[in-house]
Amino acid sequence: MAYDQLIMEYPHIKIIEKVLPKGLPGLYYDNVIEIDKFKHKYEKHCILAEELGHYETTYGDITELNDLRNVKLEQIARRWGYEKIVSFDKLIDCYEKGQTTLDEVCTNLEITPEYLKSVIDYFIEKYGLFKLHGEYRITFEPLNIKMIEKKKQSFD
Structure with missing residues (x-):
């Protein structure tokens, strides 16, 4: 229910559950969030919160985590998700x-x-x-x- 409610709060974002590469539970880009379909519902809820945090707080490609700025942006999105759910x-x-x-x-x-x-x-x-x-x-x-x-x- 909480996962579905969170999805309904963002009707303009397309949420797709699909097979993702190992080690990648979720991904946000261009108003699309992809979530690993093999995760448990509670895990999906946590992943969705963080990916929405990226939508709310970050911009651009931050997948290169060797860049300290990207690590900080990742942390900001994660913390946004914490406070959201x-x-x-x-x-x-x-x-x-x-x-x-x-x-x-x-x-x-x-x-x-x-x-x-x-x-x-x-x-x-x-x-x-x-x-x-x-x-x-x-x-x-x-x-x-x-x-x-x-x-x-x-x-x-």
């Missing part, structure tokens, strides 16, 4: 549904455990060990979400 609001939604284990979060978001681990590592790098988001404190290692208790003010 594993947002803080989506993590909080999992918590509110009682889905607190890593496996439950992965199932709800339709992502792989390896992808969730990469997202958590990125969040730690970007925010530190935790992030306050709305009325919640999201701790990244281990992943834990708690509602922040509001202190009552005394007007004595």
